[in-house]
Amino acid sequence: MNDRTTENMTIKPKKNHRSSEPVWWALFSAGGVCFAVFIPTAILFFGFLQPLGLIDFSYSQAHNWFFGFWGLMFSGAFIILPGFHAAHRIRHGLHDLKVQRHGLIKVICYGLAGLISLLTLGIWFTGIIS
């Protein structure tokens, strides 16, 4: 199953530093709920029915609907929270694959999720005020 190393395992004294993980885990969990509850429907409608012409979602309809209150809700539940969910799993998945640069991976994963969030909110906000 494994590679062998001959060594004595040493137990280092524990440093009681509080992990920042509760913040990321909360975003991951909320995003996980969204991924499970909202995303299947979203893929069905925006990934299949709309491109295949089975529903009609015109520009003016979409524009009126997104640049309002529901657009903000949509951004949170369909883009931002699932984005942080994905970032969290990719980060831990890379740890599972023994990619060792933990600090750098953390910054890249959550940084990109944050960037996508800012971009979406920025578009929503400028669309609202124009």
Add this chain to the structure above:
Amino acid sequence: MKTIHITRYLPESSEIPFVQQFDIPADDSTSVLDALNYIKEELDPSLSFRWSCRMAICGSCGLMVNGKPKLGCKTFLRDYQENITLQPLAHLPVERDLIVDMDVFLTHLEAVKPYLISDDSLSTEPNKQTPTQMAKYQQFSDCINCGLCYSACPQFGLNPEFLGPAAITLAHRYNLDSRDHGKAQRMPLLNTEEGAWSCTFVGFCSEVCPKKVDPAAAVNQSKVESAKDMIIQLFKGNL
């Protein structure tokens, strides 16, 4: 007859572990532990392994059976068709043959203060507990410290500093106990990266647990507790 392959390690003769094959007679009631005892008595007295109660209570006969952590006494040869491979518990240092060094495991158990901590050490009154209060932690108190969950946990395998399933479950068991007042002493350790937060809910620990303790649930409930603790300390201005 069944064929068993055992990964052996005899440090005085070789630094490299080797695989030895044994053919042993087996019927429907032959456990892996029975097989090991047969080998030691009839075929090769140099084989080393731990055992005691042979009834899934002492937790000393843990080993890998075809790559999965099992108790030797609770695993039967009748459930395996072809070759059976026995290895020492994964992720722990091996001392010889099937005997692993449990020091890391025991140190981690000890670190969570797994005992009732009273707020008044001078009190001589007995503790009262209702069945409802007991039901909150009872499932998590069935652990027999066999260590199978540590061998099942890839996060412990990747980082041996991770507190691990059994230790966190034990901490959670005492945190849930109405007689205990030690939660504030246990949380700082659970709050660390090597505490509850190294877990990614692989869930294999709960699958292999011979006592159905569900350590994965306890660890993830501890994450909820740790998150709550962070919010409370934030409002208290301690962060």
Add this chain to the structure above:
Amino acid sequence: MTYRTTLSRTWWLKHNAFKAYMLREATVLPLTFFILCLVSGVYCLWQGESQWNHWQTAMGQPWVLAVNLLAFFASLFHAWTFFQLFPRVMPIRMGHISVPANVLIAGQWAAVLSVMVLFSWLFWGKL
């Protein structure tokens, strides 16, 4: 002297339980693609009508449909695993009795279904 085994990079290929775990974790890869689809949709909507139509055409390309089909199954697989984990992470008690796990699991699938019904109602007026 002791020896210790260390996990190789491919440890998760050695057991079915670990393969299932890695598959669960990998569901976020097609999810990431779909999120990027949505973000580009929002961006095109903001740019104007021609860009919006362009996005709709892009979403209909065979390879995009194929990846999103993968994302669809990934989201259902994720839901299946996630709903089972929830009652274990947050067991719910009502007074003296704890709510059975399969009631909580069924409740979560009901939520998925109601979102689908809501969207159908939104897009087709009525069911």
